[in-house]
Amino acid sequence: MADPSTSPPLTRASVAAARELIKPFVHRTPVITSTSLSALASGTDAGADAGKANPKLRLWFKCENFQKVGAFKARGAFHAIERLKQEPGWLEGGGPEKGVVTHSSGNHAQALSLAARANGIPAHIVMPRISAPPKIAATKGYGARVIFSGSTSVEREAATAQVVEDTGARLVPPYDHPDIILGQGTLGLEFQEQVEELMMAAEEEEEEDGKEEGAGKKKKAGSRRGLDAIIAPCGGGGMLSGVALSCEGTGIRVFGSEPSFQGADDAKRGYESGTRVEAVSSLTVADGLRTPLGRIPWSVIYERRLVSGFYSVSEADIIRALRLAYERLKVVVEPSSAVPLAVALYNEDFRAMVEREAGEDGWDVGIVFSGGNVSLEALGKLFSESPEMAK
Known part of the structure; x- marks a missing residue:
C-alpha cells in the first residue's frame, strides 16, 4: 500500500480525482427505484403498521451488487x-x-x-x-x-x-487506509449525479405531459433536486466514510446502518459514547459487517462529524428486508446489503426522525446495496430456517 502520508487529503475533491483514476476499471452501477417499497417505507402500503411513524420516503437504490466482483x-x-x-x-x-x-x-x-x-x-x-x-x-x-x-x-x-x-x-488493507476510502467514496458521487439525472428526466417528462394536456406543472419554489440522505452499511467503515466525504458540503445527510446482533453495532455504540470500539465478535447474518470500525474511517465519521448518526436493526428485520429486495426489486443482494433498507423500513427511531424533520415534503433517501456475493444454498437455508423472520 502507498504510504498514507502520501495519500491525497480526505476531501470531496479527492474522491472526484479517485473516480477519474479508476474510471477505466470499474462499472458505473445502476440506480433503481421501487414504487411499492417507497409506499411501504412511507406507511401507505396495505401492510403498514398502524400507530407507528409514517414518514414520506422515496427510496433510490445504488446497485453495487452489479459492480465487478459483485461488490463495491x-x-x-x-x-x-x-x-x-x-x-x-x-x-x-x-x-x-x-x-x-x-x-x-x-x-x-x-x-x-x-x-x-x-x-x-x-x-x-x-x-x-x-x-x-x-x-x-x-x-x-x-x-x-x-x-x-x-x-x-x-x-x-x-x-x-x-x-x-x-x-x-x-x-493493501480492506478499509483502514485513505486510498481505499477515497476509492469507495466514488460510488457516492455517482449516486448523487444519477439521482439528479433521473429526477431531471422525470421533470421533463411531466412538463411534456403537462403541455400536451394544456396545464404545465411548476416546480415548488426553493425545492432542491437530488437526494436528501444516504444510508450505507458499516463494517470497517471504508465505504461509509468515503460516501460521507462525497457528500461533504452538499447538504445530503449520511447515516450508517448496522446489525444489532451480538454487538455488531460497534460503530453506533462508539459514535454515541465518543470512544471507538476496537473489537467485535458477532455471527450476524450480515457477515460483511462483522468488522470493527477502522481508525481512519472513525476520523471522518465521528471526529469530523460527516456522518449524522447510526441506526441498527435486528436479524429478523434484515431477513425481512432481504426477502423484499428479492421479491419486489428482483435483484440478488447479500444480507449486508439489506441492512440499510431494513433501517428505512423498520427502525422506528430513524423513521420518526424523518417524519419530524422532513414533514409533508418527505425525503429522497439513497440506499446502498453494497454487494451480491451470496450463494443460493445460503439464501435457501436462511429463509427456510427463519420463516417467521421473513414475514
Whole structure:
C-alpha cells in the first residue's frame, strides 16, 4: 500500500480525482427505484403498521451488487493499486514483481485479486480456513495465491506479516487506509449525479405531459433536486466514510446502518459514547459487517462529524428486508446489503426522525446495496430456517 502520508487529503475533491483514476476499471452501477417499497417505507402500503411513524420516503437504490466482483470493494482495490503505481520508486524497485497482500474472507479478497491481475501483479490473499468455498474459489479464479489461516484477527494478521516477510509484497488493507476510502467514496458521487439525472428526466417528462394536456406543472419554489440522505452499511467503515466525504458540503445527510446482533453495532455504540470500539465478535447474518470500525474511517465519521448518526436493526428485520429486495426489486443482494433498507423500513427511531424533520415534503433517501456475493444454498437455508423472520 502507498504510504498514507502520501495519500491525497480526505476531501470531496479527492474522491472526484479517485473516480477519474479508476474510471477505466470499474462499472458505473445502476440506480433503481421501487414504487411499492417507497409506499411501504412511507406507511401507505396495505401492510403498514398502524400507530407507528409514517414518514414520506422515496427510496433510490445504488446497485453495487452489479459492480465487478459483485461488490463495491472493487473501487477501493483498483484505486489502491493505481495509487501504489504512482509511488516514487515502487515500479523501479521491483514492486510489481513482489506483488500485494491482504487478509480477507470475502469481497476485498476478490477485489484485490482482480485489480492485481488487471495490472499483471501477483496477489497473495490470506483467508480464514472457514471462508465460504465459493469465495475461496472466486479469489483463486482471479489468479491469486491463497494462504489459509485461523479465523481470529491475530491469526490472520500473523499470517499476513509472514507473507510480507517472505515475499516483500505490499499490504493493501480492506478499509483502514485513505486510498481505499477515497476509492469507495466514488460510488457516492455517482449516486448523487444519477439521482439528479433521473429526477431531471422525470421533470421533463411531466412538463411534456403537462403541455400536451394544456396545464404545465411548476416546480415548488426553493425545492432542491437530488437526494436528501444516504444510508450505507458499516463494517470497517471504508465505504461509509468515503460516501460521507462525497457528500461533504452538499447538504445530503449520511447515516450508517448496522446489525444489532451480538454487538455488531460497534460503530453506533462508539459514535454515541465518543470512544471507538476496537473489537467485535458477532455471527450476524450480515457477515460483511462483522468488522470493527477502522481508525481512519472513525476520523471522518465521528471526529469530523460527516456522518449524522447510526441506526441498527435486528436479524429478523434484515431477513425481512432481504426477502423484499428479492421479491419486489428482483435483484440478488447479500444480507449486508439489506441492512440499510431494513433501517428505512423498520427502525422506528430513524423513521420518526424523518417524519419530524422532513414533514409533508418527505425525503429522497439513497440506499446502498453494497454487494451480491451470496450463494443460493445460503439464501435457501436462511429463509427456510427463519420463516417467521421473513414475514
